[in-house]
Amino acid sequence: MTAGPSIVVEAVERRFGPRVALAGVSFTVEPGEIFGLLGPNGSGKTTLFRIVSTLIEATAGRVAVAGHDVATDAQAARRQLGVVFQSPALDVRLTARENLRHHGHLYGFHGKDLEERITASLGALGVAERAGDLVAKLSGGLQRRVEVAKALLPRPRVLVLDEPSSGLDPNARRELWDLLRSLRDTVGTTVVLTTHLMDEAARCDRVAILHHGRLVALGTPDELTRIVGGEVLWVSGADPENLAGGIATRFGVDARLVDGRVRVEHPGGHLLVPQIVEAFPGAIEAVTVSRPTLEDVFVHHTGERFE
Amino acid sequence: MWLAIYTLWLRDLVRFVRQRSRVVGAFATPIVFWALLGSGLGGSFSMGGAERAGGYLHFFFPGTLALIVLFTAIFSTISLIEDRQLGFLQGVLVAPVSRAAIVLGKMLGGTTLALVQAGVFLLLAPVAGITVSAAQLPALLLVLTLLAFALTGLGFVIAWWLDSTQGFHAIMNLLLVPMWVLSGAVFPASGAAPWLRPLMRVNPMTYGVSGLQEILIGQTSGPSFGTAITATLLFGLIMLGAGTVLASRRAQG
Numbered sequence: 010m011t012a013g014p015s016i017v018v019e020a021v022e023r024r025f026g027p028r029v030a031l032a033g034v035s036f037t038v039e040p041g042e043i044f045g046l047l048g049p050n051g052s053g054k055t056t057l058f059r060i061v062s063t064l065i066e067a068t069a070g071r072v073a074v075a076g077h078d079v080a081t082d083a084q085a086a087r088r089q090l091g092v093v094f095q096s097p098a099l100d101v102r103l104t105a106r107e108n109l110r111h112h113g114h115l116y117g118f119h120g121k122d123l124e125e126r127i128t129a130s131l132g133a134l135g136v137a138e139r140a141g142d143l144v145a146k147l148s149g150g151l152q153r154r155v156e157v158a159k160a161l162l163p164r165p166r167v168l169v170l171d172e173p174s175s176g177l178d179p180n181a182r183r184e185l186w187d188l189l190r191s192l193r194d195t196v197g198t199t200v201v202l203t204t205h206l207m208d209e210a211a212r213c214d215r216v217a218i219l220h221h222g223r224l225v226a227l228g229t230p231d232e233l234t235r236i237v238g239g240e241v242l243w244v245s246g247a248d249p250e251n252l253a254g255g256i257a258t259r260f261g262v263d264a265r266l267v268d269g270r271v272r273v274e275h276p277g278g279h280l281l282v283p284q285i286v287e288a289f290p291g292a293i294e295a296v297t298v299s300r301p302t303l304e305d306v307f308v309h310h311t312g313e314r315f316e
Numbered sequence: 317m318w319l320a321i322y323t324l325w326l327r328d329l330v331r332f333v334r335q336r337s338r339v340v341g342a343f344a345t346p347i348v349f350w351a352l353l354g355s356g357l358g359g360s361f362s363m364g365g366a367e368r369a370g371g372y373l374h375f376f377f378p379g380t381l382a383l384i385v386l387f388t389a390i391f392s393t394i395s396l397i398e399d400r401q402l403g404f405l406q407g408v409l410v411a412p413v414s415r416a417a418i419v420l421g422k423m424l425g426g427t428t429l430a431l432v433q434a435g436v437f438l439l440l441a442p443v444a445g446i447t448v449s450a451a452q453l454p455a456l457l458l459v460l461t462l463l464a465f466a467l468t469g470l471g472f473v474i475a476w477w478l479d480s481t482q483g484f485h486a487i488m489n490l491l492l493v494p495m496w497v498l499s500g501a502v503f504p505a506s507g508a509a510p511w512l513r514p515l516m517r518v519n520p521m522t523y524g525v526s527g528l529q530e531i532l533i534g535q536t537s538g539p540s541f542g543t544a545i546t547a548t549l550l551f552g553l554i555m556l557g558a559g560t561v562l563a564s565r566r567a568q569g
Contacts (some may be wrong), residue, residue, distance in 0.1 A: 096403045100404050
């Protein structure tokens with residue numbers, strides 16, 4: 010076991026023809042971390058997931074999993090990886106157990122050891138009693154569990170998941186997160202997941218925010234929201250453009266027009282509310298005050314709404 | 317490596333058995349084809365200089381056998397497109413398995429299915445006035461295996477490029493069925509228009525069909541048996557190589 014980073018992403022670029030999906034992204038994931046790749050559709054997070062999971066190659070740059078370069082030493086990297094795709098990579102005409110058995114064979118396991126691993130893996134996901142059912146007969150949530158059980162069967166050091174919560178009900182999501190945390194805490198599994206959900210990203214140990222193929226922020230959820238500072242005000246009115254200008258000159262704050270509303274980051278945001286309302290009588294329809302979320306972090310760095 | 321090949325091979329077999337419509341379709345289509353086309357053409361068909369007792373149903377039997385192998389190969393590689401769409405293939409591709417093993421597992425799966433179906437059809441041989449002696453069986457098995465292996469490989473290479481099963485059906489009509497027609501399965505090269513003959517000679521399927529004809533009806537207008545075996549083996553190995561190269565590329569997708 011090397012003590013080096015679980016994943017190294019170094020100046021990674023990926024182009025699809027003229028389209029640039031990743032424009033030079035770098036970060037490192039340490040062992041035993043739950044690391045989130047947060048970004049809206051088209052941010053490049055799934056492309057990055059596919060590069061790390063060895064499905065596609067980077068156009069430039071380097072990715073290493075547990076010290077193994079995914080471009081030059083893919084088989085060694087694959088041996089350290091468990092991959093959970095957004096749509097389950099299961100054969101629906103086979104039973105859950107058969108799916109895991111084939112998967113185990115691909116990783117070189119067989120015989121009694123394999124059967125024990127299958128039982129343990131399905132058990133950990135609470136689907137042991139459905140082992141003999143055809144996957145086609147299982148609900149979407151159960152299929153996702155079988156998929157995760159399959160990825161965990163070789164006991165990978167690094168687990169990568171693409172949008173793991175999509176299609177899961179709140180209960181199943183909570184259980185998935187309990188599992189990911191217990192994997193991290195008991196066996197020290199590194200978890201990397203992509204997500205477009207703020208609350209999911211907020212549960213990660215560290216988050217990388219991607220936007221148009223670039224890394225715009227990286228840190229713990231706390232660090233990231235602290236950068237935004239204090240509180241965030243959203244002011245809406247009939248003429249947001251004038252309003253933004255007015256608020257900026259009058260109060261000397263950074264008031265930006267985002268998605269048809271005025272957005273103000275301010276340490277004492279709530280104290281500003283009555284002043285703003287009084288200063289622009291009749292021009293204001295609503296003001297909301299909130300502690301910054303990762304969504305605010307995204308807006309802070311990109312000037313765009315997260316969607 | 318062997319475990320991976322075995323497991324992918326086994327999966328293809330299990331899937332096949334669990335899809336009853338596929339079993340029926342793969343058996344019934346060529347038999348219907350053989351009976352209808354063979355009986356219909358029989359009266360108006362005279363083989364160029366190679367007339368022999370038994371008529372067209374007799375002549376057409378090895379060609380139908382080749383068609384069964386072709387159909388099975390096609391249907392077993394169509395599942396590759398489904399596997400890609402449904403995500404199963406991705407799960408295999410991220411496993412630490414050599415790409416050649418992935419291709420080989422698929423090719424051997426298709427080959428086995430083709431052999432089983434060809435075996436069932438061979439039970440009809442007496443109807444066509446064909447008897448297969450025990451001494452002929454090893455040679456017959458060899459030719460069938462090599463042909464099935466090569467055609468499944470061809471199917472793999474085609475299916476790898478395509479993202480829809482509709483696409484495969486178009487290729488089947490434009491390329492695979494004409495290949496079969498021009499393999500000597502339907503009419504012998506000796507009776508074909510002169511401009512068709514070079515096409516028939518470069519058609520890799522010609523060699524497997526010719527081998528089958530040699531064994532089953534004792535006559536062929538194609539190449540010698542040794543050439544047939546060598547060419548079909550080569551065809552299969554080239555497809556295996558091409559499939560491995562394709563499966564090793566990670567640039568696309």
